[in-house]
Amino acid sequence: NAGVTQTPKFQVLKTGQSMTLQCAQDMNHEYMSWYRQDPGMGLRLIHYSVGAGITDQGEVPNGYNVSRSTTEDFPLRLLSAAPSQTSVYFCASSYAKGVNGGPTGELFFGEGSRLTVL
Amino acid sequence: GNSVTQMEGPVTLSEEAFLTINCTYTATGYPSLFWYVQYPGEGLQLLLKATKADDKGSNKGFEATYRKETTSFHLEKGSVQVSDSAVYFCALTPRTGANNLFFGTGTRLTVIP
Numbered sequence: 731n732a733g734v735t736q737t738p739k740f741q742v743l744k745t746g747q748s749m750t751l752q753c754a755q756d757m758n759h760e761y762m763s764w765y766r767q768d769p770g771m772g773l774r775l776i777h778y779s780v781g782a783g784i785t786d787q788g789e790v791p792n793g794y795n796v797s798r799s800t801t802e803d804f805p806l807r808l809l810s811a812a813p814s815q816t817s818v819y820f821c822a823s824s825y826a827k828g829v830n831g832g833p834t835g836e837l838f839f840g841e842g843s844r845l846t847v848l
Numbered sequence: 849g850n851s852v853t854q855m856e857g858p859v860t861l862s863e864e865a866f867l868t869i870n871c872t873y874t875a876t877g878y879p880s881l882f883w884y885v886q887y888p889g890e891g892l893q894l895l896l897k898a899t900k901a902d903d904k905g906s907n908k909g910f911e912a913t914y915r916k917e918t919t920s921f922h923l924e925k926g927s928v929q930v931s932d933s934a935v936y937f938c939a940l941t942p943r944t945g946a947n948n949l950f951f952g953t954g955t956r957l958t959v960i961p
């Protein structure tokens with residue numbers, strides 16, 4: 731029962747460096763998403779995908795790119811890291827529902843990736 | 849707009865005490881409401897949900913009732929255990945198939961023996 735797997739769990743970057751956070755799920759979920767969790771702000775949606783080849787922006791997309799070439803994988807790319815991107819990142823997936831393909835509401839989360847940008 | 853407001857934490861209780869964590873919401877349309885729990889070092893997991901007014905969600909001794917008249921979804925448990933120590937998030941989706949869940953800021957609960 732792997733569920734949603736995120737790597738790496740911890741990462742330290744210098745300002746301007748790039749990196750990719752990996753996310754894979756083995757539940758055949760159509761919907762996948764990335765959230766960031768910051769103290770006092772709850773979780774905020776960065777990007778989401780309702781199926782392979784389809785991605786869209788969430789509340790806080792600036793500085794992040796995503797792609798969805800397969801149903802299983804949904805990597806998050808930071809092209810030029812900034813200290814404001816220091817956060818804990820969560821990947822989440824769900825069965826899709828509705829004409830927009832959005833989540834049913836029961837999201838399955840990975841364990842999170844803690845990123846520090848110096 | 850859509851938003852969720854949770855009571856400020858942290859909350860510290862003795863084992864077997866009664867728990868209430870307040871949650872109120874603002875939403876367009878007819879939202880579904882959720883409580884998620886995050887145990888230390890783990891991702892969030894769904895605790896309970898309610899999809900329409902007056903529904904009561906329940907799981908593991910926790911309950912929450914969807915109150916449309918007060919726009920609330922307060923989490924309750926009659927007797928907490930040390931193993932309930934975690935961060936609790938209230939969340940809503942404005943309608944089935946909407947592309948986002950809106951989360952509250954989370955309430956940290958610590959239960960002491």
